[in-house]
Amino acid sequence: MKAMFSKKTLIKLIRSNMVPLLFFVICLGGVVASKLSFLYIVNEIVNRLDRNLFLVLSLIIPVVAGMGLNFALVIGAMAGQIGLIAIKVWNIGGILGLFLAMLISVPFALVFGYATGILLNKTKGKEMITSLILGFFAMGLYQLVFLLFVGTIIPIKNPEIVLPGGIGLKNAIDLSLIQYALDNLLSINIVGVRIPVASFILIGLLCLFTKFILKTKIGQDFRAVGQDMHVAEVAGIDVDRTRLVAITISTLLAAWGQIIFLQNIGTLQTYSSHEQVGMFAVAAILVGGASVTKATISNAIIGTILFHTLFIVSPNAGKNLFGDPQIGEFFRSFVAYGVIALSLALHAIQKNFDANIRAESAE
Structure with a gap:
């Protein structure tokens, strides 16, 4: 009986x-095939955690609230980029410039999040596809503003960021004035691994905030709405308001996450930096074991480590196995989309399996 129980538990x-x-095994194979040094891989993983984890963590609250995976993260990223463009125009750098960009992004993120929440409340049950399409629509508006309105309606004359004709922003904007502003604020070196302590303190604070808010009244409302909207409504919870708060918080966190991401990169690709934000963050949290109905901080951390380990080792693995590093590049681009389809398919299989187990138990 004990052996059977252990076997069932293991299964x-x-x-x-x-x-x-599955991805741990793939990453392990990739690490061996890439022949990269362990120290290099660890440094790269730490750097990518610093760069991406804040964005991935911003997905958790909407999942708990039953809104699925927020592909509209791209809209929050745009709000963050507006803050970065503002400090570039005013030429305010360093840690002051970084926090000013975060402050400027707040009203934009709140308005964008509120508008997104209103739309998602109109499309209950179809939040993921709606947020995905909404992200594409928002990108069109964003390009309209910064390609046509800048230099005409919006008076920006800085030749460093405006196109030669005086209308529209350049495709690439140098962010060297705030590059590593947060990463270098406080960092330590442990056995050759550089750890940006200030960045991880900020990420840690977000983890604490997420755990704290999920224990409060609004957090319990998130869970109740996520489990069953009808029951939550009968219990007196304002379902639409609760969902609105969840998506607005996610959008604001995404704006700050994009600012942290770009201060590490040092360059803003004006019209493309935000494009894959939602897709990569969703892929990372799914790799960590999250689903459309359940996501935790550990899912975000594990997923970010595994997903970006694959990104680090795949070019060298492709070169060593097939003689062409481009194959590795194609593979990691495929992974970003394939993991979402695979995870959702496995989630559906698991859901059917659990339903069958419950049916058998009931009999």
């Missing part, structure tokens, strides 16, 4: 962690 554990286990 259940494997089934519930199929995606992270």
Whole structure:
């Protein structure tokens, strides 16, 4: 009986962690095939955690609230980029410029998040596809503003960022004035691994905020709405307002996450830096074992490590295995989209399996 219980427990554990286990094996194979030094890989993983984890963590609250994976993260990223463009125009750098960009992004992120929430409340049950299409629509408006309105309606004359004709922003804007402003604020070196302590303190604060808010009244409302909207409404919870708060918080966190991401990169690709933000963040959290109905901080951390480890090692692995590093590049681009389809398919299989188990138990 004990052996059977252990076997069932092991099978259940494997089934519930199929995606992270699969990607752990793929990453392990990639690390071996790439022949990169362990120290290099660890440094790169730490750097990518610093750069991407804040964005991935911003996905958790909407999932808990039953809104699925927020592909509209791209809209929050645009709000963050507006803040960065503002400090570039005013030429305010360093940590002051970074926090000013975050402050400027707040009203934009709140307005964008509120508008997104209103739309998603109109399309209950179809939030993920709606947020995905909304992201594409928002990108069109963003390009309209910064290609046509800048230099005409919006008086920006800085030749460093405006196109030669005086209308529209350049495709690439140098952010060297705030590059590593947060990363270098406080950092330590442990056995050759550089750890940006200030960045991880900020990420840690977000983790604490997420845990704290989920224990408050609004957090309990998120869970109740995520489990069953009808029951939550009968219990007296304002479902639409609760969902609105969840998506607005996610949008604001995405704006700050994009600012942290770009201060590490040092360059703003004006019309493309935000394009893959939602897709890569969603892929990362899914790799960590999250689903459209469940996401935790550990899912975000594990997923970011596994997903970006694959990104680090795949070019060299492709070169060593097939003699062409481009194959590795194609593979990691494929992974970003393939993991979403695979994770959602495995989630559906797991859901059907759990339903069958419950049916058998009921009999």
